Amino acid sequence: MAARVCLGHGQRAVAGLGTVTRATHSSAPRAEYDAVIIGGGHNGLVASAYLQKGGLKTAVLERRHVLGGAAVTEELFPGFHFSRASYLLSLLRPHIYQDLELKKHGLRVFMRDPHAFTPMLEEGVDGRPPRSLLLGADVTKNQEEISKFSKKDAQEYLSFLQHLEKLACAVHPLLDAPPVDVPRVTEGSLWRRLAALQSLRPLIRSGLKLGKNIPDFYELVTAPIMKVLNRWFESEPLRATLATDSVIGAMTSPSTPGSGYVLLHHVMGELEREKGAWGYVEGGMGGVSKAIANSARALGADIFTEQSVDKVLVGSDGRAQGVVLQNGTEVRSKVVLSNATPYVTFTQLTPQESLPSEFLKAINQIDYTSPVTKINVAVDRLPNFLAAPNVAEGVAGPHHQCSIHLNCESVEVLEEAYRECQQGRPSSRPMLEMTIPSVLDSSLAPPGCHVVSFFTQFTPFTLEGGRPWSEQDKQDYANNVFDWVEKYAPGFKSSIVGTDILTPPDLERVFGLTGGNIFHGAMSLDQLYLARPLPSMADYRSPIRGLYLCGSGNHPGGGVMGSAGWNSALTVLADMRG
Incomplete structure (x- = not known):
């Protein structure tokens, strides 16, 4: 573990220079299992636990050095631990929480109240701060806040x-x-x-x-x-x-x-039996994945990192027979479940000759468009918002624990941001959701310092004319984001000591999210329920017998929910019982 110290003012870092919290790398998988799961995202881990409970000896094969897929914690700079992609918990199904005894296996959640803070960009009246909107569980306080408007x-x-x-x-x-x-x-x-x-x-x-x-x-x-x-x-x-x-x-x-x-x-969703609540996971979102993995291991599942799958083995009878790793090792199994996106599963991991051409055509037409650029920032002091000034240096106010909505004064601001992106340009006034989980979880950053997450929209996958993002483009966009934050919280830019910028192509490259789409496919009406990912395979079964999908590309879609993993595992167990 790196020393928990802040970099000094002006000592900027970029992601990759710090150490990264690594999952323990297990021994190699054995030659044969009942079930093999491609990908150690949260749905794959949920599926492994239920398959193991159902009596199938199961292995999870994760290509990265750390488990969790997009629900992962990484130490990007010494002492700063980030929920690098997914950053809040709410949708995890309560029955999965209970069945897998996730509290027993280490899952802890910090509840947020209040939960939403929207500061205005305006001049204060008679020396008062600009107005803001702070929403939480208290009905009376909510009414007082909304009454300002x-x-x-x-x-x-x-x-x-x-x-x-x-x-x-x-x-x-x-x-x-x-x-x-x-x-x-x-x-x-x-x-x-x-x-x-x-x-x-x-x-x-x-x-x-x-x-x-x-x-x-x-x-x-x-x-x-x-x-x-x-x-x-x-x-x-x-x-x-x-x-x-x-x-x-x-x-x-x-x-x-x-x-x-x-x-x-x-x-x-719900959290700790509170409907619609969202919270921070202790130690970052990797804590969810770690707890699910601990539960699955306790049930007997084998879980491996740094084991990249090259392809699915398909026998002469047209049935999945296991996988081949990139090092050439074969791992045989009765069934294979893929936690990758449908596009990756069927165009990159499955022998093309084993799939009907019409099916492949339909797979290539799934919409993976994403508007998201995630920016993770290490800062050496707490942001100070004009609309809610800090009462003392380093002392957090209620609004610091919220989802902080910037550039959200009016719907037209959101509409204009969307229109710019449609033309191939990152929004000049982007919609920003800012969170500071270290306000409630001090283990994430060195004393006096904080980790800040920006979930930003709207940014295209490719820029005008089909041009790919350059490092300069990424930095220019991040600087624009920080310029906007500076308008709401002067001094923010000078507090930055490290940045990690993940545009849609980066989200695809790092996490395997096709198109950078955090939901494994757009959540549009034509790609939900009976049509997710396709009308021909909404039941988690693929055209290849014994090959199933278990990720968010299936019903009911994205978010750290676990339902796709649960439903897929039950489908497999039902098929195995005949």
Whole structure:
């Protein structure tokens, strides 16, 4: 472990110069298993635990030196530990949390309250600071905050949250089961069709939960989120703050049809039994992956790092028979599960001659467009916001623990940022979600220092004219981000001692996220539920018998949820039982 000291003022570092926290590298995998999982992301680890519980000797093969996929902690600079990609926890399904005894295996979470802070860029009146919007669990305080902008909105806000919660809760039965098995329900013998009707139960339960709210649910998932928000609220800062959850991680704008579902996806989780809450994992997001891996190992799974899979072995009978590692070693198995994206799984890891040409054509048409550039920053002091000045040097206020929304004063700012990206230009005034997890988890940074995460939008995968990002382009964009932060928190730029910039191509290269898409594929209506990743394989099974998908490219999609891993494992176990 590197010494926990801050670099001095002006001593900038770039990612890669510091040490990195490495997972323990196990011995080599044995020659044969019941199940082999490609990729040690959280879904692959969840699947390994449930397969092992189901009696299958299982191995996980991770190509990187550290487990977790995008849910990973890395020490990018000495003493600074970052949630390098994924950075907040909420969506992890409660039954997985309990079944795998993740608390027992080391998972600890810091709850955040308040949870959202939106400062304004404006001149203060009569010497007062600029206005800001601070939202949390306290209803009265929320009303006071919203009243700065609209008394009407202050009265409506609680009703809106309750309405949203009703709709979000109705989705839960769908998360914990594969989509309806349409072919088996509609084809084959009467007995087979009657048995397949069981797959309708989650959909029926969801409909019963919605009841008279079915039309509202339909509108939310199909309409532009602004159609919904405009009906509830009139104040720009509140509408813009809420609208960020409808576009985060998605190449879409608040005025795009279907953006309401992205909002629902981000509010349907719970943490420590608190609906819609988001928190920081102790030690960074790698703590989630580590706890799941600890649980899987305790059940008997073998988990390996630095074991890169070259291809899936397919026998003459058209069935998956294991994998070949890049060093040429064969690892045989009865079934193979891929935690990679559908694109990587079927265009890079699977023999092309084993797949139908129409299927490959469809795989190549999946939308992986991503607007996200993640910037991780080490700083030697706490940011000081004009809208909420620090009471004392280094003493955090309630707003420092929040998701801090910058450039979110109005929806039009978000819309303009989106339009620029559509033209191949990184947004000149990007949407920024800033978090400082070290405020609650002091283990992440040296004393007096902090780790800062910027989830930024909108940035294209390639620049105007199809030009790839250069290192100068990346630095120019990051500098623009920091210039905007400086407007809200003067002195921020001089506090920076290290930066790690991950554009969409970097997210693809480092984490295997095709297109840099954090969800393993866009969460648009044409790529959800029965159509995720394709209508022909929404049940986690591939055209190759014995080869399954278990990652976020399948239903129910992205986020550190674990549902895809759980559903895939149950599908495999059902198939193995015949």
